[in-house]
Amino acid sequence: MIRSSTAVKVRGLTKKFNDFTAVDNIDLNIKKGEIFGFIGPNGAGKTTTIKMLCGLLLPTAGEGTVGGWDIMKDSEEIKKNIGYMSQKFSLYDDLTVEENIRFFSGIYGVANSRKKERLEWVLQMAELQDRRRAVTKTLPGGFKQRLALGCAILHEPPMIFLDEPTSGVDPLSRRNFWNLINEMSKAGITIFVTTHYMDEADYCNRLALIYRGRIIAEGTPNELKQKYMTRYVLEVETDHVVNAMEVLNKSGMDAAIFGSLLHVTADSMEKAVPLIRGVLEDAGIPAHRIERIVPSLEDVFVNLIEVS
Amino acid sequence: MKILRVRAVAKKELIQIWRDPLSLAMAFLMPVMLLFIFGYAITLDVNNLKTVVCDLDKSSRSRELVDALGASGYFTVVGNIHEQKEIDSYLDSGRAFVALTIPQGFLEHLKTGKETSLQFIVDGSDSNTATIAFGYISAITDMYSQRIRGGRVTPLMDLRVRVWYNPELKSRNFIIPGLIAVIMAVITALLTSLTIAREWERGTMEQLISTPVKVPELILGKLIPYFFIGLADVIFSVLLAVFLFEVPLRGNPLLLMLLSGIFLFGGLSLGILISIAAKSQLVASQISMIATFLPAFLLSGFMFSIANMPKPLQIFTHVIPARYFVTMLKGIFLKGSTLKILLFETLLLSFFGLFVFAVANKKFRKRVV
Numbered sequence: 001m002i003r004s005s006t007a008v009k010v011r012g013l014t015k016k017f018n019d020f021t022a023v024d025n026i027d028l029n030i031k032k033g034e035i036f037g038f039i040g041p042n043g044a045g046k047t048t049t050i051k052m053l054c055g056l057l058l059p060t061a062g063e064g065t066v067g068g069w070d071i072m073k074d075s076e077e078i079k080k081n082i083g084y085m086s087q088k089f090s091l092y093d094d095l096t097v098e099e100n101i102r103f104f105s106g107i108y109g110v111a112n113s114r115k116k117e118r119l120e121w122v123l124q125m126a127e128l129q130d131r132r133r134a135v136t137k138t139l140p141g142g143f144k145q146r147l148a149l150g151c152a153i154l155h156e157p158p159m160i161f162l163d164e165p166t167s168g169v170d171p172l173s174r175r176n177f178w179n180l181i182n183e184m185s186k187a188g189i190t191i192f193v194t195t196h197y198m199d200e201a202d203y204c205n206r207l208a209l210i211y212r213g214r215i216i217a218e219g220t221p222n223e224l225k226q227k228y229m230t231r232y233v234l235e236v237e238t239d240h241v242v243n244a245m246e247v248l249n250k251s252g253m254d255a256a257i258f259g260s261l262l263h264v265t266a267d268s269m270e271k272a273v274p275l276i277r278g279v280l281e282d283a284g285i286p287a288h289r290i291e292r293i294v295p296s297l298e299d300v301f302v303n304l305i306e307v308s
Numbered sequence: 309m310k311i312l313r314v315r316a317v318a319k320k321e322l323i324q325i326w327r328d329p330l331s332l333a334m335a336f337l338m339p340v341m342l343l344f345i346f347g348y349a350i351t352l353d354v355n356n357l358k359t360v361v362c363d364l365d366k367s368s369r370s371r372e373l374v375d376a377l378g379a380s381g382y383f384t385v386v387g388n389i390h391e392q393k394e395i396d397s398y399l400d401s402g403r404a405f406v407a408l409t410i411p412q413g414f415l416e417h418l419k420t421g422k423e424t425s426l427q428f429i430v431d432g433s434d435s436n437t438a439t440i441a442f443g444y445i446s447a448i449t450d451m452y453s454q455r456i457r458g459g460r461v462t463p464l465m466d467l468r469v470r471v472w473y474n475p476e477l478k479s480r481n482f483i484i485p486g487l488i489a490v491i492m493a494v495i496t497a498l499l500t501s502l503t504i505a506r507e508w509e510r511g512t513m514e515q516l517i518s519t520p521v522k523v524p525e526l527i528l529g530k531l532i533p534y535f536f537i538g539l540a541d542v543i544f545s546v547l548l549a550v551f552l553f554e555v556p557l558r559g560n561p562l563l564l565m566l567l568s569g570i571f572l573f574g575g576l577s578l579g580i581l582i583s584i585a586a587k588s589q590l591v592a593s594q595i596s597m598i599a600t601f602l603p604a605f606l607l608s609g610f611m612f613s614i615a616n617m618p619k620p621l622q623i624f625t626h627v628i629p630a631r632y633f634v635t636m637l638k639g640i641f642l643k644g645s646t647l648k649i650l651l652f653e654t655l656l657l658s659f660f661g662l663f664v665f666a667v668a669n670k671k672f673r674k675r676v677v
Contacts, residue, residue: 054518056676080520092512106315
């Protein structure tokens with residue numbers, strides 16, 4: 001059990017809240033030391049899943065293990081072996097940086113001989129050496145998030161579960177954060193991370209896409225791009241993306257907005273390009289540029305959602 | 309159970325109380341303030357009853373009677389009128405509580421040994437005060453008639469009433485110890501009723517329950533700082549009682565602290581239990597106010613004697629912990645009661661505390677939803 005190379009293995013995991021099925025019969029297999037990305041829009045069931053895996057929420061149905069411990073029976077054992085970082089910042093706002101770290105050290109039962117070392121490690125990792133006496137609520141978002149991560153892994157757990165760790169954090173802090181996660185993965189720690197930022201999916205070793213409580217695709221980022229994106233993706237530049245999308249979708253094509261551009265998926269490049277030009281010109285919205293692009297995971301995801 | 313974890317929780321809780329002016333005020337200021345306010349406000353003693361006098365006799369004897377009334381300290385003459393019909397306006401407006409009419413020929417009748425009458429009108433809208441006023445009036449007039457009779461008749465029975473424990477019958481002496489019990493009942497539950505709910509509301513509980521901390525460690529850790537705050541409150545209250553309100557403390561102060569500690573444990577556990585069940589600070593604080601203040605005030609024997617209540621209500625009072633604490637405090641303050649005398653109360657309070665603590669532990673789930 002301990003020697004197994006699997007960190008998380010669950011079958012048929014389901015959570016119902018009255019009539020609403022938040023998580024619907026999902027299977028997960030996560031190898032030790034991998035960064036597993038759990039991707040999906042808000043409300044897809046990511047948080048519910050992570051809470052069930054961490055022993056914070058009892059599944060309605062399903063079976064499996066986290067770190068070798070039964071998810072239905074051994075939730076307190078699981079809690080000893082994981083670090084969990086919730087979506088909402090959940091350290092004590094009115095405690096200082098150091099007080100928060102000391103508190104969680106105590107709670108996780110970090111040995112007295114290691115306390116000082118772990119404290120300094122978190123301070124350094126979160127770059128909070130100069131702010132150790134600052135009250136936590138005065139910290140900028142990026143620091144808070146790294147402090148929360150530090151507190152969740154004070155006891156050096158073999159697995160960490162991060163629920164939308166980068167939401168509401170500026171892009172530079174997000175990048176730093178992913179670097180940290182990468183380092184931990186290299187140190188052999190298994191990382192389960194949820195996000196709704198598609199661009200973060202590429203940082204993961206493996207991904208599962210969850211939508212309306214169901215896993216609709218799984219694999220490495222490259223596998224997903226190749227396997228699920230057999231159609232072409234055309235990038236369209238125009239002045240009125242919203243109107244253009246409506247017009248194209250009305251004429252039976254799959255168009256979606258990506259920033260200031262449109263992505264249109266099509267089966268045949270030769271047929272699609274003149275068709276798009278024609279439809280847009282008729283509507284009085286000329287296309288400045290139509291180009292084939294390599295699909296991003298976001299395209300894959302949008303495409304998969306449309307299919308399901 | 310790991311002492312280290314309990315200590316970590318207790319320390320964190322203490323820092324949080326220390327940094328929050330509102331918590332601090334509630335912990336240290338509120339009990340003392342309540343004792344101060346209620347201690348002065350609640351008194352069953354009747355002094356300086358406003359009295360209007362309609363002396364139609366205007367004799368030396370009638371003036372002597374009025375003086376005797378005033379000298380007793382229970383009555384203060386606020387007006388002298390010459391016609392009985394003016395009494396109405398005095399009583400109606402509340403300018404006077406008692407009206408005394410001395411009829412014409414009062415002196416004459418006394419001299420000739422004829423029976424004479426006095427009219428007292430008492431405002432019965434405050435029946436309690438009226439009853440007490442009535443007692444004072446009877447006593448003063450009896451004494452007065454005895455005096456002018458010159459003690460010519462010896463009564464058949466010579467009453468020698470002695471009042472024990474509170475010889476001056478000062479209501480403050482029995483109200484203040486009971487009041488301390490009532491206030492501590494409210495404060496203890498209120499203090500801890502916020503702690504668990506606050507963590508749920510702020511989202512910090514989610515992090516906490518994802519750790520290996522055990523439920524008894526968490527609850528005990530949260531109780532400890534409040535336990536010492538509670539003990540400090542008891543000490544302040546007792547000091548106020550003894551030095552400001554001059555209530556005699558005849559029993560052992562250490563016994564008082566020991567029994568207070570037992571009561572505090574139960575009260576604080578009750579607050580935690582309410583906090584676990586309510587999950588919202590507002591609801592938790594309201595429930596704890598209602599669940600402690602009303603029973604402690606009305607059914608603990610603090611103001612209203614349990615022996616005078618209807619039988620079913622008397623039985624019900626047994627589940628109110630404040631009842632035992634009121635008995636303990638009154639006993640230790642006024643009678644110098646020992647642990648042996650208060651053993652029954654001590655055992656029941658200990659049982660209550662352990663029971664509520666156990667229920668709180670059982671009720672707390674380390675899960676969301």
